[in-house]
Amino acid sequence: xxxxxxxxxxxxxxxxxxxxxxxxxxxxxxxxxxxxxxxxxxxxxxxxxxxxxxxxxxxxxxxxxxxxxxxxxxxxxxxxxxxxxxxxxxxxxxxxxxxxxxxxxxxxxxxxxxxxxxxxxxxxxxxxxxxxxxxxxxxxxxxxxxxxxxxxxxxxxxxxxxxxxxxxxxxxxxxxxxxxxxxxxxxxxxxxxxxxxxxxxxxxxxxxxxxxxxxxxxxxxxxxxxxxxxxxxxxxxxxxxxxxxxxxxxxxxxxxxxxxxxxxxxxxxxxxxxxxxxxxxxxxxxxxxxxxxxxxxxxxxxxxxxxxxxxxxxxxxxxxxxxxxxxxxxxxxxxxxxxxxxxxxxxxxxxxxxxxxxxxxxxxxx
Numbered sequence: 071x072x073x074x075x076x077x078x079x080x081x082x083x084x085x086x087x088x089x090x091x092x093x094x095x096x097x098x099x100x101x102x103x104x105x106x107x108x109x110x111x112x113x114x115x116x117x118x119x120x121x122x123x124x125x126x127x128x129x130x131x132x133x134x135x136x137x138x139x140x141x142x143x144x145x146x147x148x149x150x151x152x153x154x155x156x157x158x159x160x161x162x163x164x165x166x167x168x169x170x171x172x173x174x175x176x177x178x179x180x181x182x183x184x185x186x187x188x189x190x191x192x193x194x195x196x197x198x199x200x201x202x203x204x205x206x207x208x209x210x211x212x213x214x215x216x217x218x219x220x221x222x223x224x225x226x227x228x229x230x231x232x233x234x235x236x237x238x239x240x241x242x243x244x245x246x247x248x249x250x251x252x253x254x255x256x257x258x259x260x261x262x263x264x265x266x267x268x269x270x271x272x273x274x275x276x277x278x279x280x281x282x283x284x285x286x287x288x289x290x291x292x293x294x295x296x297x298x299x300x301x302x303x304x305x306x307x308x309x310x311x312x313x314x315x316x317x318x319x320x321x322x323x324x325x326x327x328x329x330x331x332x333x334x335x336x337x338x339x340x341x342x343x344x345x346x347x348x349x350x351x352x353x354x355x356x357x358x359x360x361x362x363x364x365x366x367x368x369x370x371x372x373x374x375x376x377x378x379x380x381x382x383x384x385x386x387x388x389x390x391x392x393x394x395x396x397x398x399x400x401x402x403x404x405x406x407x408x409x410x411x412x413x414x415x416x417x418x419x420x421x422x423x424x425x426x427x428x429x430x431x432x433x434x435x436x
Contacts, residue, residue: 072135072225074098079130090116092282101256105273113282114262150219151228156211158203165199168217189217227259300431309399316346331423337434348426353401355422365417380404
């Protein structure tokens with residue numbers, strides 16, 4: 071097992087006006103599960119491929135277990151990679167696919183058999199060892215790809231969106247299996263996904279990337295409760311955080327319509343010349359109030375029923391509406407029977423608002 075370190079690692083493709091990965095600095099502890107997440111084109115897969123040795127590192131360095139692997143070939147890095155498309159040999163059985171790398175490495179047949187059988191037991195694949203990939207479901211093929219990585223007993227697992235080809239229900243069950251398996255094996259794992267729910271439910275730590283730049287790396291809970299900037303706040307969470315931009319600061323508070331969000335002196339000072347801030351609040355941070363009380367008026371456009379929860383997607387009306395950059399989402403009790411066209415009045419729960427700089431997007435002190 072080994073820790074992984076990105077030391078200001080940069081990858082710039084010829085002809086591009088900006089690096090695909092720009093001075094990435096990450097420390098991944100031995101045995102931990104780190105998830106790289108972000109929108110398409112943010113550099114997460116490029117970062118993983120740099121670690122695997124499949125992309126050049128134009129500046130900086132990458133270390134595995136304290137050893138500088140920046141210039142090493144993939145085969146010399148002691149890593150195992152699980153791809154999105156499984157990459158199984160169709161003419162080989164499950165057992166042969168899982169043991170193929172060991173066979174190429176010249177390991178004894180008895181050792182290959184032992185490792186394959188051990189991995190098959192872990193992954194509940196024992197009954198399928200004699201089958202060909204075409205006789206397996208998508209989830210079973212993914213487990214075979216996992217097994218092929220496990221039998222190599224590498225220092226680091228690398229996984230590039232391994233669940234993207236599975237249906238929604240199977241993704242949920244398989245991600246739980248992968249997370250449990252990683253904790254059992256204790257092998258350092260770097261996992262790439264564009265699905266922030268997947269990232270939050272699987273990782274010990276989650277690194278959020280945007281345009282090749284690391285925005286924040288922290289525990290899932292810390293990312294959710296204390297996002298470092300407005301981008302992370304809007305990206306992490308499902309549904310996303312509501313963000314009101316360019317809200318004016320008056321008398322020590324951000325004022326949107328008749329809603330006042332008290333600010334610290336430091337936050338007021340940080341508002342600077344613009345005199346405005348961005349105010350964020352989660353859907354669950356809004357609570358319905360009587361029509362006469364302070365709050366936002368929201369016209370219901372869509373009600374999303376999820377059984378135990380329901381989410382209202384609506385538009386701000388009246389004072390404060392000019393600060394909305396998107397529809398407002400409110401979590402409600404599904405038994406309230408909210409419907410399209412209904413008008414709700416909601417307020418932000420005390421202490422539940424997040425405040426960000428209008429210019430840099432950075433989080434402002436509470």
